[in-house]
Amino acid sequence: MMPELGKYAVAVLSAYGATAVLLIVLVTATLLRGRRVRDEMQRTEARGRKDA
Amino acid sequence: MSLWEYANPVKFLRLSERVLPWLWALAVLCLASGLAWGFFGTPDDFRQGSTVKIIYIHVPAALMAINGWFMMLVASLIWLIRRHHVSALAARAAAPVGVTMTLIALITGAVWGQPMWGTWWAWDPRLTSFLILFLFYLGYMAMWSAIEDPDTAADLTSVLCLVGSVFAILSRYAVNFWNQGLHQGASLSLDKEKNVADVFYHPLLLSIAGFVLLFLALVLYRTGTEIRVRRTRALRARQGAGV
Numbered sequence: 001m002m003p004e005l006g007k008y009a010v011a012v013l014s015a016y017g018a019t020a021v022l023l024i025v026l027v028t029a030t031l032l033r034g035r036r037v038r039d040e041m042q043r044t045e046a047r048g049r050k051d052a
Numbered sequence: 053m054s055l056w057e058y059a060n061p062v063k064f065l066r067l068s069e070r071v072l073p074w075l076w077a078l079a080v081l082c083l084a085s086g087l088a089w090g091f092f093g094t095p096d097d098f099r100q101g102s103t104v105k106i107i108y109i110h111v112p113a114a115l116m117a118i119n120g121w122f123m124m125l126v127a128s129l130i131w132l133i134r135r136h137h138v139s140a141l142a143a144r145a146a147a148p149v150g151v152t153m154t155l156i157a158l159i160t161g162a163v164w165g166q167p168m169w170g171t172w173w174a175w176d177p178r179l180t181s182f183l184i185l186f187l188f189y190l191g192y193m194a195m196w197s198a199i200e201d202p203d204t205a206a207d208l209t210s211v212l213c214l215v216g217s218v219f220a221i222l223s224r225y226a227v228n229f230w231n232q233g234l235h236q237g238a239s240l241s242l243d244k245e246k247n248v249a250d251v252f253y254h255p256l257l258l259s260i261a262g263f264v265l266l267f268l269a270l271v272l273y274r275t276g277t278e279i280r281v282r283r284t285r286a287l288r289a290r291q292g293a294g295v
Binding site: 001003004005006007008009011012014015016018019022023026027030031033034037038040041044045047048051 | 091096102148149167266270273277280281284287
Protein backbone atom coordinates (compact mmCIF):
# COMPACT_ATOMS: atom_id res chain seq x y z
CA MET A 1 0.00 0.00 0.00
CA MET A 2 1.54 3.31 -1.14
CA PRO A 3 1.83 5.87 1.66
CA GLU A 4 0.29 9.32 1.17
CA LEU A 5 3.27 11.51 0.17
CA GLY A 6 1.29 14.69 -0.49
CA LYS A 7 2.92 17.60 -2.29
CA TYR A 8 6.42 16.10 -1.83
CA ALA A 9 5.64 12.89 -3.73
CA VAL A 10 7.87 13.81 -6.70
CA ALA A 11 10.82 14.67 -4.46
CA VAL A 12 10.57 11.50 -2.37
CA LEU A 13 9.97 9.15 -5.30
CA SER A 14 12.72 10.68 -7.43
CA ALA A 15 15.21 10.35 -4.52
CA TYR A 16 14.33 6.65 -4.11
CA GLY A 17 14.27 6.11 -7.88
CA ALA A 18 17.70 7.68 -8.46
CA THR A 19 19.16 5.65 -5.58
CA ALA A 20 17.67 2.41 -6.92
CA VAL A 21 19.04 3.08 -10.41
CA LEU A 22 22.54 3.92 -9.15
CA LEU A 23 22.71 0.90 -6.82
CA ILE A 24 21.39 -1.50 -9.48
CA VAL A 25 23.92 -0.19 -12.03
CA LEU A 26 26.76 -0.51 -9.49
CA VAL A 27 25.87 -4.05 -8.39
CA THR A 28 25.23 -5.26 -11.97
CA ALA A 29 28.47 -3.76 -13.30
CA THR A 30 30.38 -5.25 -10.36
CA LEU A 31 28.98 -8.76 -10.89
CA LEU A 32 29.36 -8.71 -14.68
CA ARG A 33 32.96 -7.52 -14.54
CA GLY A 34 33.73 -10.05 -11.82
CA ARG A 35 32.39 -12.90 -13.95
CA ARG A 36 34.24 -11.71 -17.08
CA VAL A 37 37.54 -11.39 -15.20
CA ARG A 38 37.13 -14.83 -13.58
CA ASP A 39 36.52 -16.44 -17.01
CA GLU A 40 39.51 -14.63 -18.49
CA MET A 41 41.76 -15.82 -15.66
CA GLN A 42 40.60 -19.42 -16.07
CA ARG A 43 41.21 -19.27 -19.83
CA THR A 44 44.69 -17.84 -19.26
CA GLU A 45 45.49 -20.53 -16.67
CA ALA A 46 44.27 -23.25 -19.03
CA ARG A 47 46.40 -21.86 -21.88
CA GLY A 48 49.41 -21.84 -19.53
CA ARG A 49 48.84 -25.51 -18.61
CA LYS A 50 48.47 -26.47 -22.29
CA ASP A 51 51.69 -24.64 -23.25
CA ALA A 52 53.54 -26.35 -20.41
CA MET B 53 46.11 -16.61 13.40
CA SER B 54 47.03 -13.11 12.28
CA LEU B 55 45.06 -10.59 10.23
CA TRP B 56 48.10 -10.25 7.96
CA GLU B 57 47.51 -13.80 6.69
CA TYR B 58 44.80 -12.29 4.48
CA ALA B 59 47.41 -10.20 2.72
CA ASN B 60 48.01 -13.47 0.89
CA PRO B 61 45.72 -13.23 -2.20
CA VAL B 62 44.83 -16.94 -2.17
CA LYS B 63 43.79 -16.84 1.50
CA PHE B 64 41.92 -13.60 0.92
CA LEU B 65 39.97 -15.09 -1.99
CA ARG B 66 39.16 -18.22 -0.01
CA LEU B 67 37.89 -16.15 2.92
CA SER B 68 35.87 -13.79 0.71
CA GLU B 69 34.21 -16.71 -1.09
CA ARG B 70 33.09 -18.09 2.27
CA VAL B 71 31.86 -14.77 3.64
CA LEU B 72 30.30 -13.18 0.54
CA PRO B 73 27.05 -15.17 0.28
CA TRP B 74 26.23 -14.23 3.89
CA LEU B 75 27.15 -10.59 3.33
CA TRP B 76 24.99 -10.31 0.18
CA ALA B 77 22.04 -11.97 1.90
CA LEU B 78 22.31 -9.82 5.05
CA ALA B 79 22.77 -6.64 2.98
CA VAL B 80 19.63 -7.32 0.93
CA LEU B 81 17.66 -8.27 4.05
CA CYS B 82 18.67 -5.16 6.05
CA LEU B 83 18.33 -2.80 3.07
CA ALA B 84 14.94 -4.12 2.02
CA SER B 85 13.49 -4.19 5.53
CA GLY B 86 15.04 -0.85 6.61
CA LEU B 87 13.88 1.00 3.51
CA ALA B 88 10.44 -0.63 3.48
CA TRP B 89 9.98 0.15 7.19
CA GLY B 90 11.10 3.75 6.66
CA PHE B 91 9.08 4.31 3.50
CA PHE B 92 5.85 2.53 4.38
CA GLY B 93 5.87 2.32 8.16
CA THR B 94 6.85 5.76 9.47
CA PRO B 95 4.75 8.93 9.73
CA ASP B 96 5.50 12.30 8.13
CA ASP B 97 7.58 14.77 10.11
CA PHE B 98 5.66 17.79 11.40
CA ARG B 99 8.09 20.19 9.66
CA GLN B 100 9.52 18.20 6.74
CA GLY B 101 6.35 16.35 5.75
CA SER B 102 6.96 13.19 3.72
CA THR B 103 10.45 14.38 2.62
CA VAL B 104 11.69 12.94 5.93
CA LYS B 105 11.58 9.55 4.16
CA ILE B 106 14.64 10.64 2.15
CA ILE B 107 16.67 10.39 5.39
CA TYR B 108 16.73 6.56 5.04
CA ILE B 109 18.85 6.80 1.91
CA HIS B 110 20.60 10.16 2.29
CA VAL B 111 22.14 9.60 5.73
CA PRO B 112 23.42 6.02 5.12
CA ALA B 113 24.81 6.97 1.69
CA ALA B 114 26.60 10.03 3.12
CA LEU B 115 27.96 7.93 5.98
CA MET B 116 29.35 5.35 3.55
CA ALA B 117 30.75 8.04 1.24
CA ILE B 118 32.88 9.41 4.08
CA ASN B 119 33.71 6.10 5.76
CA GLY B 120 34.46 4.53 2.38
CA TRP B 121 37.21 7.11 1.96
CA PHE B 122 38.52 6.34 5.46
CA MET B 123 38.58 2.63 4.57
CA MET B 124 40.62 3.55 1.48
CA LEU B 125 42.91 5.65 3.68
CA VAL B 126 43.61 2.70 6.01
CA ALA B 127 44.20 0.38 3.03
CA SER B 128 46.48 2.97 1.39
CA LEU B 129 48.51 3.39 4.59
CA ILE B 130 48.92 -0.39 4.82
CA TRP B 131 50.14 -0.39 1.21
CA LEU B 132 52.58 2.48 1.84
CA ILE B 133 53.95 0.96 5.05
CA ARG B 134 53.79 -2.82 4.51
CA ARG B 135 53.51 -3.09 0.69
CA HIS B 136 50.67 -5.64 0.73
CA HIS B 137 49.16 -5.70 -2.76
CA VAL B 138 45.75 -6.84 -1.51
CA SER B 139 45.37 -3.64 0.53
CA ALA B 140 46.18 -1.42 -2.48
CA LEU B 141 43.69 -3.41 -4.56
CA ALA B 142 41.05 -3.13 -1.82
CA ALA B 143 41.46 0.66 -1.85
CA ARG B 144 41.08 0.65 -5.62
CA ALA B 145 38.02 -1.61 -5.38
CA ALA B 146 36.33 0.67 -2.84
CA ALA B 147 36.55 3.86 -4.93
CA PRO B 148 33.67 3.17 -7.40
CA VAL B 149 31.48 2.10 -4.49
CA GLY B 150 32.39 5.23 -2.54
CA VAL B 151 31.81 7.53 -5.50
CA THR B 152 28.35 6.00 -6.03
CA MET B 153 27.50 6.57 -2.36
CA THR B 154 28.71 10.18 -2.65
CA LEU B 155 26.60 10.72 -5.75
CA ILE B 156 23.53 9.25 -4.04
CA ALA B 157 24.09 11.55 -1.05
CA LEU B 158 24.50 14.60 -3.32
CA ILE B 159 21.42 13.82 -5.44
CA THR B 160 19.12 12.93 -2.54
CA GLY B 161 20.40 15.96 -0.60
CA ALA B 162 19.58 18.26 -3.53
CA VAL B 163 16.16 16.66 -4.04
CA TRP B 164 15.42 17.14 -0.32
CA GLY B 165 16.93 20.65 -0.22
CA GLN B 166 14.77 22.05 -3.02
CA PRO B 167 11.44 21.86 -1.13
CA MET B 168 12.98 22.39 2.35
CA TRP B 169 15.60 25.10 1.77
CA GLY B 170 14.14 26.44 -1.47
CA THR B 171 17.31 25.61 -3.42
CA TRP B 172 18.91 22.54 -4.99
CA TRP B 173 22.37 23.64 -3.99
CA ALA B 174 24.13 26.09 -1.69
CA TRP B 175 27.85 26.71 -1.19
CA ASP B 176 27.45 25.55 2.38
CA PRO B 177 30.57 24.11 4.14
CA ARG B 178 29.27 20.53 4.29
CA LEU B 179 27.86 20.51 0.76
CA THR B 180 31.01 22.07 -0.68
CA SER B 181 33.38 19.70 1.14
CA PHE B 182 31.19 16.81 -0.01
CA LEU B 183 31.38 17.96 -3.62
CA ILE B 184 35.18 18.18 -3.31
CA LEU B 185 35.21 14.66 -1.83
CA PHE B 186 33.23 13.50 -4.90
CA LEU B 187 35.83 15.12 -7.19
CA PHE B 188 38.61 13.44 -5.19
CA TYR B 189 36.93 10.06 -5.74
CA LEU B 190 36.81 10.73 -9.50
CA GLY B 191 40.43 11.89 -9.52
CA TYR B 192 41.49 8.81 -7.54
CA MET B 193 39.80 6.46 -10.02
CA ALA B 194 41.18 8.38 -13.01
CA MET B 195 44.70 8.15 -11.60
CA TRP B 196 44.47 4.35 -11.18
CA SER B 197 43.33 4.07 -14.82
CA ALA B 198 45.92 6.47 -16.18
CA ILE B 199 49.07 4.88 -14.73
CA GLU B 200 50.17 1.65 -16.34
CA ASP B 201 52.55 0.32 -13.69
CA PRO B 202 50.31 -0.97 -10.85
CA ASP B 203 52.83 -0.32 -8.05
CA THR B 204 53.42 3.28 -9.17
CA ALA B 205 49.64 3.74 -9.47
CA ALA B 206 49.17 2.34 -5.95
CA ASP B 207 51.87 4.69 -4.57
CA LEU B 208 50.47 7.83 -6.21
CA THR B 209 46.83 7.06 -5.49
CA SER B 210 47.73 6.37 -1.85
CA VAL B 211 49.24 9.84 -1.59
CA LEU B 212 46.13 11.31 -3.25
CA CYS B 213 44.02 9.40 -0.73
CA LEU B 214 45.98 10.95 2.16
CA VAL B 215 45.36 14.44 0.74
CA GLY B 216 41.67 13.73 0.09
CA SER B 217 41.22 12.62 3.69
CA VAL B 218 41.25 16.27 4.69
CA PHE B 219 38.00 16.72 2.76
CA ALA B 220 36.54 13.48 4.12
CA ILE B 221 37.17 14.84 7.64
CA LEU B 222 35.77 18.24 6.64
CA SER B 223 32.66 16.55 5.18
CA ARG B 224 32.16 14.71 8.44
CA TYR B 225 32.73 17.62 10.82
CA ALA B 226 31.85 20.69 8.72
CA VAL B 227 28.50 21.05 10.50
CA ASN B 228 30.38 21.31 13.79
CA PHE B 229 33.14 23.65 12.55
CA TRP B 230 30.95 26.26 10.86
CA ASN B 231 27.54 27.41 11.96
CA GLN B 232 26.71 29.62 9.00
CA GLY B 233 25.83 26.75 6.63
CA LEU B 234 22.36 25.65 5.58
CA HIS B 235 22.96 22.01 6.43
CA GLN B 236 21.58 20.98 9.82
CA GLY B 237 23.63 19.14 12.45
CA ALA B 238 24.28 15.40 12.41
CA SER B 239 21.13 13.23 12.37
CA LEU B 240 22.82 10.62 14.52
CA SER B 241 24.85 11.22 17.64
CA LEU B 242 26.13 9.29 20.65
CA ASP B 243 24.18 11.87 22.64
CA LYS B 244 20.63 10.44 22.58
CA GLU B 245 19.09 13.90 23.00
CA LYS B 246 20.50 15.02 19.63
CA ASN B 247 19.23 12.01 17.64
CA VAL B 248 16.22 11.98 15.36
CA ALA B 249 12.98 10.80 17.04
CA ASP B 250 12.75 7.07 17.84
CA VAL B 251 10.08 6.49 15.22
CA PHE B 252 12.62 7.47 12.51
CA TYR B 253 15.72 6.27 14.37
CA HIS B 254 15.17 2.49 14.30
CA PRO B 255 14.42 2.09 10.58
CA LEU B 256 17.31 4.48 9.93
CA LEU B 257 19.68 2.21 11.89
CA LEU B 258 18.49 -0.81 9.91
CA SER B 259 18.96 1.05 6.64
CA ILE B 260 22.48 2.13 7.71
CA ALA B 261 23.28 -1.52 8.53
CA GLY B 262 22.08 -2.43 5.01
CA PHE B 263 24.30 0.20 3.36
CA VAL B 264 27.33 -0.86 5.46
CA LEU B 265 26.82 -4.53 4.56
CA LEU B 266 26.27 -3.70 0.88
CA PHE B 267 29.47 -1.62 0.89
CA LEU B 268 31.42 -4.49 2.48
CA ALA B 269 30.00 -7.07 0.06
CA LEU B 270 30.77 -4.91 -2.97
CA VAL B 271 34.29 -4.05 -1.81
CA LEU B 272 35.11 -7.66 -0.95
CA TYR B 273 33.79 -8.89 -4.32
CA ARG B 274 35.55 -6.14 -6.27
CA THR B 275 38.84 -6.75 -4.42
CA GLY B 276 38.62 -10.39 -5.52
CA THR B 277 38.11 -9.19 -9.09
CA GLU B 278 41.15 -6.88 -8.86
CA ILE B 279 43.26 -9.76 -7.51
CA ARG B 280 42.21 -11.91 -10.49
CA VAL B 281 43.00 -9.09 -12.95
CA ARG B 282 46.46 -8.85 -11.42
CA ARG B 283 47.01 -12.62 -11.58
CA THR B 284 45.82 -12.77 -15.21
CA ARG B 285 48.22 -9.98 -16.14
CA ALA B 286 51.10 -11.75 -14.39
CA LEU B 287 50.27 -15.07 -16.12
CA ARG B 288 50.11 -13.40 -19.53
CA ALA B 289 53.42 -11.64 -18.94
CA ARG B 290 54.98 -15.01 -17.98
CA GLN B 291 53.44 -16.76 -21.01
CA GLY B 292 54.55 -13.91 -23.29
CA ALA B 293 58.08 -14.16 -21.92
CA GLY B 294 58.01 -17.91 -22.57
CA VAL B 295 58.64 -18.82 -18.91
